[in-house]
Amino acid sequence: MDRKLTKKVRVGNLKIGGDSPITVQSMTNTNTRNVQATIRQIHQLQEAGCDIVRLAIFDEDCVNNIREIKANTEIPLVADIHFDYRLAVASIKQGIDKLRINPGNIGSEKGVKEIVAAAKERLIPIRIGVNSGSIKKDFLYKYGNTPKAMVESALEQISILEKFGYEEIVISLKASSVNKTVEAYRYISKYIDYPLHLGVTEAGTSWSGTIKSAMGIGSLLLDGIGDTLRVSLTADPVEEVKVGKEILKALGIRKDSIEIISCPTCGRCNIELEQIVSQVQDQIQDIKEPITIAVMGCVVNGPGEAKEADIGIAGGKGRVVLFKKGKTIGTYPQEEAVSKLISEIRRMTDNESSCNNPSL
Numbered sequence: 001m002d003r004k005l006t007k008k009v010r011v012g013n014l015k016i017g018g019d020s021p022i023t024v025q026s027m028t029n030t031n032t033r034n035v036q037a038t039i040r041q042i043h044q045l046q047e048a049g050c051d052i053v054r055l056a057i058f059d060e061d062c063v064n065n066i067r068e069i070k071a072n073t074e075i076p077l078v079a080d081i082h083f084d085y086r087l088a089v090a091s092i093k094q095g096i097d098k099l100r101i102n103p104g105n106i107g108s109e110k111g112v113k114e115i116v117a118a119a120k121e122r123l124i125p126i127r128i129g130v131n132s133g134s135i136k137k138d139f140l141y142k143y144g145n146t147p148k149a150m151v152e153s154a155l156e157q158i159s160i161l162e163k164f165g166y167e168e169i170v171i172s173l174k175a176s177s178v179n180k181t182v183e184a185y186r187y188i189s190k191y192i193d194y195p196l197h198l199g200v201t202e203a204g205t206s207w208s209g210t211i212k213s214a215m216g217i218g219s220l221l222l223d224g225i226g227d228t229l230r231v232s233l234t235a236d237p238v239e240e241v242k243v244g245k246e247i248l249k250a251l252g253i254r255k256d257s258i259e260i261i262s263c264p265t266c267g268r269c270n271i272e273l274e275q276i277v278s279q280v281q282d283q284i285q286d287i288k289e290p291i292t293i294a295v296m297g298c299v300v301n302g303p304g305e306a307k308e309a310d311i312g313i314a315g316g317k318g319r320v321v322l323f324k325k326g327k328t329i330g331t332y333p334q335e336e337a338v339s340k341l342i343s344e345i346r347r348m349t350d351n352e353s354s355c356n357n358p359s360l
Contacts, residue, residue, distance in 0.1 A: 001251075003224040006195045009125040009168050011052060012076030012097040016125075016170060017195030017227045022253055023051035024244035025197070025230040026237040027080065032062040035069060041237065042073045048241040049257070052228070054078040054100060057087050066094035078127070085111030092118040098170075100127040103157035104134035112157075116164040125168040128157045130184075131201055132175035147184035150175070154188060169194045170228070174201035178216040185220050195227035196220075202232060209233040210243050214250075221251055255290045261309060262295040269297030271315035271334050279338045289349045293341070311348065313341050 008018040030037040032055050057079040078098040079091035130150045143149035150173045173184040181200050200216040203209035213231040220226050231240040248254035262277045277295045294312025306312050307326025314321045320337040322330045332340050
């Protein structure tokens with residue numbers, strides 16, 4: 001897929017836009033007043049593969065904790081600001097890496113001007129985050145709650161920032177409707193070259209929200225639209241990161257971690273496939289090398305259909321076939337399937353690590 005080339009902006013030690021890798025974001029659901037709980041969750045998110053973390057900054061206590069949170073974490077942090085522009089200005093002074101403001105509730109141009117003045121000093125990027133539920137009243141009256149109203153709201157805020165001489169901008173246009181979200185992003189992508197932050201807001205639970213997010217975010221990424229993303233789930237934020245990474249892996253965009261493929265099972269399956277897949281997943285969490293593992297229910301879906309996998313197993317009658325790149329390397333009882341597969345995966349990944357580090 002051809003990705004639209006956008007401007008690059010720096011967020012901490014990362015860049016968003018242009019040919020930079022598409023990043024996965026999440027947001028803490030701890031109370032930012034609780035420093036230790038927030039730091040713990042940021043560490044969990046980073047361990048899960050999150051690239052950027054957003055914090056809810058809703059009062060002065062939250063602002064005053066930013067410096068300590070940053071001192072105890074390594075990941076770029078974003079201050080999520082609503083209603084009070086002064087919290088944005090103060091967050092910049094506390095060392096935040098990026099701002100998210102909502103044009104529907106941030107207030108007058110005077111406040112935005114002060115935000116820009118503070119952001120200019122440290123080149124802090126500003127995400128204009130439009131949500132369908134908080135569109136400026138003028139645009140709601142003129143266009144209704146439509147993708148066009150969302151886009152016009154974003155374009156107005158962009159023009160204000162540009163008027164004040166600032167272009168370190170990221171844009172998001174999120175709705176709980178997949179169709180509305182996709183239409184809004186496609187629309188604005190034709191008119192701007194600022195990087196786009198993708199997401200379907202208020203997507204729902206892990207089950208429904210994952211489906212809606214995959215449909216919306218995936219559709220846009222296939223169009224070449226999007227530079228960073230957040231999957232919004234009513235769940236542990238770590239799940240948001242896992243889903244975001246899986247979306248990128250499914251599209252072949254992110255290839256820096258293990259991918260497991262497994263068949264849907266049918267009457268030919270003679271092994272406990274679901275249980276085996278779960279066991280394999282549990283035992284490879286620490287492996288970071290980009291390899292593809294196939295766990296297949298029968299020989300029909302085994303070495304043949306899964307021949308592109310780096311390694312895999314296929315079930316038989318109480319036995320499994322272990323194969324690499326479609327070639328059988330052994331046959332074992334079902335109860336040995338997981339241990340044999342994991343052992344071979346670790347041998348492969350250890351060899352890969354040694355090749356990448358000649359000093360070992």
